[in-house]
Amino acid sequence: MLAWWWLSVAQAQAVGDFVDDEAVLSAAAVQGADNWAPAVITSVGSPAVFVDPEFPFVDLPLMFYETQVAPGDAACPAGRWGIGVAYNSVFFGWQDAGPVVQPTPGTFYSCVAAHPTVVPLGDPVNRQWVVYFKAELDESSCTPNPDFDCDRYPGVGRFVFQANAVGTLTGGTVGFYSYSDIDDSPVLSAVAQDMGYPSAVFADGQYRMAFAQNPDVFVTSSPFTAFYGTPSAPAAEAGTAPGGWEADELYSPSLVCEGSSPAVDYLLFVGGRVFTTFPDVGDASLGLYTSIDFSSFAEDPGSPYLSYAAGDPELRHIDVHTNGGGTSHGAFYASPNGGGGNDIRLASTSGFSQLALDPKRCP
Amino acid sequence: MIALVLLMACRGAAGPEGTAPAGTDPTTPAPITTPAPTTTPTTEAPQVEVARVDDHAIRVGLAGVHARCDGTDAVAAMEFVGNPDDATVTAYIGGEAGDTWELPLEAPGAGAFQLVEHRAALADCADASFVWELHGLDYHACVVTGADALALADALGGDCRTW
DSSP states (O other), X not given: OOOGGGGOOOOOOOOOOOEEEEEEEOHHHHHHHTOSTXXXXXXXXXXXXXXXXXXXXXXXXXXXXXXXXXXXXXXXXXOEEEEEEEEEOXXXXXEEEEEEEOOOTTSTTSSEEEEEEEEESSSGGGOEEEEEEEEXXXXXXXXXXXXOOOOSSOEEEEEEEEEOOTTTSSSSOTEEEEEOOOOSSOBSGGGOTTEEEEEEEEETTEEEEEEEETTEEEEEEESSSSOOOXXXXXXXXXXXXXXXXXXXXXXXEEEEEEEETTEEEEEEEEEEEEESSTTSEEEEEEEEEEESSSSOOEEOTTOOSEETTTTSXXXXXXXXXXXXXXXXXXXXXXXXXXXXSEEEXXXXXXXXOGGGOOOSEEO | OHHHHHHHHTTTSOOOOOOOOOOOOSSSOOOTTOOOOOOOTTTSOOOEEEEEOOXXXXXXXXXXXXXXXXXXXXXXEEEEESOOSEEEEEEEETTEEEEEEXXXXXXXXXXXXXXXXXXXXXXXXXXXXEEEEEEETTEEEEEEEETTHHHHHHHHXXXXXXX
């Protein structure tokens, strides 16, 4: 059950060609599971996939996703959004296990809990993860308080998700997972406006986070799950790549680390958009920037790896993973489902398997 | 047994899109004492259930460590979740162990995440490495940081490793 990534030495490996291969989780499947009633689910997106390496007999893939639970109104113009969890049941594919975070009055996520990202908390064999998510609140009903500002975009929430051994909390359920309350105070509150798509890995002793702040992508680090610094300059700027695939916007960064300290390679996959006339998307691409110090990032010459204009599906939220320490890569992503919402799909390089994911940790 | 073999054989194969649900209450998180159906891993595909729990029901886990030097003092900080039995940090200079400091176990106003720190005099702070240990029920983490972390982790052995 131990994955070999933990013992591997750092060596960046070339990223192969991505091919859009398969549907992963649809809004129709989540609606059919009926875990969100009375909400009618028409969209699932923003996948945040992770692996439980100690699940009996398999390395169980799980995934947090966002979904809209109510339409927009004066209090919550973007609608009300929550976060659910699904898992890959091996025999029957991805199954919805229901809500984890719902928009809750009086909290900093009274309107929106979306854009989840998940990273192992300590050693993956301890089966705990910290989950971050973008929050949005209803300013009109927000009461001033010491924990968060009554700004519509108050920052990034976090909570603990964990697997429980058989019999500790239930009558023997094997796949029993539990989660903590959402921490009272959001992190990254200073960069909340126009901020979204947080993506985290743990590498070289620190939590590493990338996020988008329209139109660029930024990175920040902390030895703890909070106290991220506010970056003063973008890690990648839109409109600078020679190919022009990100002429108007970089969005939805997805961090991957390969190798071990002191030789960790950081792969910053990121979406790039070109608008015909905003907000009509002319092209949406998957690009890549790389770094060895998490400070200076350079565009990978293979970018872009996927392109809407070239016939690939439109990428909206992207979550990239590795197998075998970087021998193959898979990009889970949300894409329009034809019904006004999104479904989650997978594009991957040769040899990638959803059932052999590496934890996003490079100690 | 056949199902188990099939399950193992499926490792490495991508699954089809799912359709069947796993039930949870969408609006009311289940209390920690709520029993759930028993499943048998050797005869069924994995099944997953989720429930919100009180922060005190979160297992012990080491979340982060960091040491900084403030003049001739060292400030050692540790983040953890759960309710550990004890948390310590030991400073090493040139491979030799110095004092071991007990870290406080409760941070004021903490939720699931607790960040605690300890300040102590350490003359050669800039040259120090640190061995962090967190103990809890059925849990022990030993993490080594600092300039000599790799060599010190090797020398200590056991489950001590770099972070």
